[in-house]
Amino acid sequence: MFGERYFATREPLFDVMRGITDLAVETGIHPDECLEFPQAKSLSDSPFLVVVQGEANSGKSTLLNALFENSIYQERPVPKTDRVLWYLHGDTARDEPVDPLLEKRHLPLGFLRNFNLVDTPGINSLSPAHAEIINRFLAQADLILFVFPVSNPWNAPTWDAISRLPVDALKRTALILQQADQREPNDIVVIRGHMADLSMKRLGQSPPIYAVAGQLASEAKQTTPCAWQALTASGFPALEEFVSNNICLAPARRQALERWRDQAVTALGIVEDHIEEQSREIQSRAQFMEQIEREIGRLREPFVTRLSEPLEEIAAVFEREGILATRRLRRRLWTLPSLFRLFTGDRTGTQIETLFSERLLTAVESVAEQDVLEVADVCLAHWNTLGDRVHAAIGLNLEPETPIIEMLAAAKQRFVQRLGEAAKNGISNLKVRNPLEKELRRRNLALKSFVFMTLMLTIVGATCGALVIPWLPVIFCALATLFLTGAFMTSWVTRAAITGDFQNRLLDSSEAFTGALQSDYDEVVHRVFRDYSVSLDPVRHHLAQETLAIVPRKQRWQELFLTLKAIEQEW
Numbered sequence: 001m002f003g004e005r006y007f008a009t010r011e012p013l014f015d016v017m018r019g020i021t022d023l024a025v026e027t028g029i030h031p032d033e034c035l036e037f038p039q040a041k042s043l044s045d046s047p048f049l050v051v052v053q054g055e056a057n058s059g060k061s062t063l064l065n066a067l068f069e070n071s072i073y074q075e076r077p078v079p080k081t082d083r084v085l086w087y088l089h090g091d092t093a094r095d096e097p098v099d100p101l102l103e104k105r106h107l108p109l110g111f112l113r114n115f116n117l118v119d120t121p122g123i124n125s126l127s128p129a130h131a132e133i134i135n136r137f138l139a140q141a142d143l144i145l146f147v148f149p150v151s152n153p154w155n156a157p158t159w160d161a162i163s164r165l166p167v168d169a170l171k172r173t174a175l176i177l178q179q180a181d182q183r184e185p186n187d188i189v190v191i192r193g194h195m196a197d198l199s200m201k202r203l204g205q206s207p208p209i210y211a212v213a214g215q216l217a218s219e220a221k222q223t224t225p226c227a228w229q230a231l232t233a234s235g236f237p238a239l240e241e242f243v244s245n246n247i248c249l250a251p252a253r254r255q256a257l258e259r260w261r262d263q264a265v266t267a268l269g270i271v272e273d274h275i276e277e278q279s280r281e282i283q284s285r286a287q288f289m290e291q292i293e294r295e296i297g298r299l300r301e302p303f304v305t306r307l308s309e310p311l312e313e314i315a316a317v318f319e320r321e322g323i324l325a326t327r328r329l330r331r332r333l334w335t336l337p338s339l340f341r342l343f344t345g346d347r348t349g350t351q352i353e354t355l356f357s358e359r360l361l362t363a364v365e366s367v368a369e370q371d372v373l374e375v376a377d378v379c380l381a382h383w384n385t386l387g388d389r390v391h392a393a394i395g396l397n398l399e400p401e402t403p404i405i406e407m408l409a410a411a412k413q414r415f416v417q418r419l420g421e422a423a424k425n426g427i428s429n430l431k432v433r434n435p436l437e438k439e440l441r442r443r444n445l446a447l448k449s450f451v452f453m454t455l456m457l458t459i460v461g462a463t464c465g466a467l468v469i470p471w472l473p474v475i476f477c478a479l480a481t482l483f484l485t486g487a488f489m490t491s492w493v494t495r496a497a498i499t500g501d502f503q504n505r506l507l508d509s510s511e512a513f514t515g516a517l518q519s520d521y522d523e524v525v526h527r528v529f530r531d532y533s534v535s536l537d538p539v540r541h542h543l544a545q546e547t548l549a550i551v552p553r554k555q556r557w558q559e560l561f562l563t564l565k566a567i568e569q570e571w
Contacts, residue, residue, distance in 0.1 A: 002240065003048070003247030006257075007114065012567050013261060019560050020267050027274045027553060047089075047116045048247055051137050054147030055155050056122025059178030062214035063147055064119060066221065066236065067243070068111055082125065084133050087117040102133050123157040138165065142253070143246050144173040150183050150211075153191055154198070163202050172250075173207045174242060175199070180235055181213035210239040264564060268557070275553055282546050288393045289543060292386070292536065299378055300529040303371075304522060310371050311514045311521065317363040318513055322506035325356040329436075330499045333443075335491035342448055349437035356506075357427045364423040364517075365416050372415040372528065376408045379532045396542055400535040411531045415524045422520035426513045436502055443494040450487035454480045 024030075052060045083103045090106025097103050118137045121130065138144060146162055148155065165173060175195060180188050188211045199206040217234035220227040231237065247253075329352050332338075341348070387398045400407070461476030 066218040177211040180211035326503040333495040353433040368419040
């Protein structure tokens with residue numbers, strides 16, 4: 001393809017410019033601030049325009065057919081018309097009359113994406129209306145080819161048309177001597193010399209002159225493989241090199257590419273600065289979040305370091321409830337109630353443990369509620385100052401999935417429940433009931449023995465009295481009274497011993513109980529602040545998304561930079 005070097009530069013450059021435009025949009029830059037890509041695309045990506053003129057039957061169509069390897073007139077026959085024919089790319093072949101003297105011909109040929117061709121009627125039959133149309137194309141043409149038949153290279157209308165060209169258009173003009181294979185090489189040299197002299201006289205300069213044989217070149221290109229010797233003899237390689245160089249080195253287009261390349265470099269620098277600025281902002285926001293995390297840690301620290309205070313309060317509650325439970329136990333161990341329970345069943349151990357557990361649990365939960373209210377108030381006060389700070393530093397409104405009031409209420413409930421469960425486990429581990437029930441069983445066994453003997457002796461004494469046996473009733477009743485007195489004495493002595501042991505065991509286990517609560521208390525305090533910290537997850541998620549987005553942008557910038565450097569090196 002003609003101009004491969006140009007297209008090999010243009011397409012990657014525009015790919016880079018498209019990439020820079022997309023990246024600029026992603027990074028929040030309006031493309032117009034750094035890159036005029038649409039204007040660049042419309043100017044440098046427009047097809048090259050080639051205009052061919054010459055007298056009728058001079059070989060214009062044959063020249064175009066040979067240059068583009070028979071593509072055009074395989075789709076359409078050689079034109080026999082007085083219209084100017086404008087060949088453009090189209091998905092399907094169709095003709096589109098523009099006016100009576102101009103017709104667009106759309107053909108599904110790949111090269112027409114990059115080249116538009118204008119084939120004109122014979123110069124000697126042109127009307128002023130034809131000339132007006134052709135002049136509009138000549139003003140925009142990248143390449144102008146004037147075709148002369150070898151039989152008549154002096155055609156006056158053709159030379160007159162060349163003479164009317166502006167000086168800048170002559171720089172884009174070449175003279176083609178067609179059907180050169182019909183003359184001897186020496187004749188061709190002479191004819192080209194005369195054409196060069198005539199050019200100097202009429203134009204003041206001599207455009208490039210190429211002697212070619214279009215039909216011979218067309219036949220050579222159709223041969224498989226290409227008949228290179230015949231193609232060389234046709235003179236086409238020199239003409240094709242001129243066409244290709246004219247495209248690659250076209251000053252306007254080359255300057256445009258250089259301008260867009262420079263603009264791409266500048267735009268890439270602007271995008272880089274913006275990405276770096278975003279990276280710094282993300283780093284600053286991350287540091288802000290680290291500061292917030294440290295603040296939450298500092299809010300939690302006083303509650304953790306003063307852990308001994310609520311534990312001392314719980315220990316005091318434990319001792320108070322232990323003394324109260326001991327008093328209740330002492331009342332239940334009075335002699336008469338104890339003797340009565342020998343016949344109804346004794347559940348003292350279970351009842352005392354239940355009483356102690358319920359009252360201690362209620363007291364612990366009360367202490368926990370007081371502490372967690374203070375924790376929640378601290379978190380809420382911090383949250384009320386955090387919204388404006390987050391908005392100022394990150395530009396986000398604090399909108400957690402769960403409102404902060406509801407979150408703190410749920411955290412308080414979990415705090416109390418967790419400490420309550422820990423207190424239950426702690427009480428269960430104390431095994432309050434087992435030692436007490438063992439002592440109560442021994443006591444009840446002793447009391448049962450005394451009561452049994454009292455009842456038996458009373459029955460024997462009564463029997464003896466009924467039988468009117470002298471002295472024996474008195475003796476047995478005295479013995480019964482003695483055993484009953486022993487029961488009262490045993491009840492009184494064991495009551496004091498059991499309640500004393502019970503109270504000592506409870507008070508001695510106070511430290512173990514509070515120690516067991518320590519880790520749970522510490523954990524639930526951390527849990528409340530962790531739940532509070534979770535309310536900042538939307539901010540963390542936003543920062544994580546920004547961080548993830550900036551990494552591929554940097555990678556794409558690097559790829560665009562390397563591609564642009566490669567284009568500059570191959571320029």
